[in-house]
Amino acid sequence: MTDRILLLVDDEPNILKALNRLLRRDGYTILTAESGMAALEILKNNPVNVIISDHRMPVMTGIEFLGKVKDNYPDITRIVLSGFSDLDTITNAINEGNIYKFLAKPWDDTQIRTTVKEAFEHNELRLENVRLTKELTAANKGLEQENQETSGLLEQIVNHNTDGIIVTDIHKKVIFSNPTALSLLIDHFKVLPGNDLELPFKENQIIHHRLSSNKQTKFLLEIRSSTITHEGEPAYLITVHDITDIERMHEEKKRAETNIKKALLQTVNAISITVEKRDPYTAGHQARVAKLAVAIGEKLDFDDHQLEGLRIGGLIHDIGKIYIPAEILNRPGPVNKYERLILQDHTKVGYEIISTVDFPWPVADMVLQHHENIDGSGYPNGLKGDEISFEAKIIAIADVVAAMSEYRPYRDIIPMDNIISTLKQQRGKKFDPEITDICIDIIQNESFDLNIEH
DSSP states (O other): OOOOEEEEEOSOHHHHHHHHHHHHTTTOEEEEESSHHHHHHHHHHSOOSEEEEESOOSSSOHHHHHHHHHHHOTTSEEEEEEEGGGHHHHHHHHHHHTOSEEEEESOOHHHHHHHHHHHHHHHHHHHHHHHHHHHHHHHHHHHHHOOHHHHHHHHHHHHTOSSEEEEEETTOBEEEEOHHHHHHHTTTSOOSTTSBOOSOOOTTOEEEEEEOOTTSOOEEEEEEEEEEEETTEEEEEEEEEEOHHHHHHHHHHHHHHHHHHHHHHHHHHHHHHHHHHTOGGGTTHHHHHHHHHHHHHHHTTOOHHHHHHHHHHHHTTTGGGGGSOHHHHTOSSOOOHHHHHHHHTHHHHHHHHHTTSOOSSOHHHHHHHTTOOTBSOOSSSOOBGGGSOHHHHHHHHHHHHHHHTSOBTTBOOOOHHHHHHHHHHHBTTTBOHHHHHHHHHHHHSTTOOOOOOO
């Protein structure tokens, strides 16, 4: 599937940020603009499928902006976002401006995600139908000029197609059905010419329909419908594709992925324990980092896939310490300058190890960058701000909090009030402000316990 590109337009940066954070989990490519004029400039150079625009904006209102989009980019699906006080205005705009949906502020997260997903499906289906219509129109024109031999070839193609092909009139009375359609449906539906077609389909949409069988096998059909013209009258072209084997393959793939994921987690845990056995003073540290990182990710509305990546990144973020000499790791006291440089190399070594593994998450970046600071004072590369991956910023603060809450031979466990004070002092310096605030909120909650159950 091609990229789904979403343009968010609102003159309030906080609204754009909130929508971006909410919708990015669904895999969209998201562009943002703080005015209608800025959005029009973006559209000149970027293909966009769906637009969500606020209504009340200075200079150019959302309705005015979407009106220009309709005139210049009619294939883009348009959504208005506004308060209920504008309901009458928006209603008129929907009626007159062919706007797909109206979303009210404040929005419901589930509703807006569902609406955007449906908007992309609507957009893709519309473009697909346009493409099919153009192809069918071109084919019809070509057929008028083709000779009998070409007509015979087309007939062979239709009759030998592995997909069922049905043509009905506007009243769903069958005009034509190819042999595959008869074979797939004859036990369940009447599909001969002249029959009323009872097979469910939706005009210009794709649906799935399951058929039972006496052999206890359930068939899953993908049914596509397009509006065409037959002998000068409107008609429906319906294609029926048996996707039972595809569904079975997907289920088997899911089971295999689940088993692989389970084995991966077991391997990661084993690696984590192996690293920590070389450093008895930090036993359980990586598991604590993973636990706090996942808690932060949950507050940031990470999905399950992203949370799994954070968990794995936390569990092996110190894997490079396997390279550090045991006499340095096990020393019950502060290290000298030379030893500190050796210790700092664990991020590079860890990156070299993990970058050879094709993880579906940025685990290698978490390992390499978890000692980088947003002000550029960290190591190994002195990265700052957005140069550091977002997941690495989460691991960084979880790493510090876990370390301060653990006993060391040269110091006692640091009290929670002192840990929170340190986080506040380093907010915006070492640590990302948003992540810092969330982390403090979590560790202040009495129900959260960094201890790891064995």
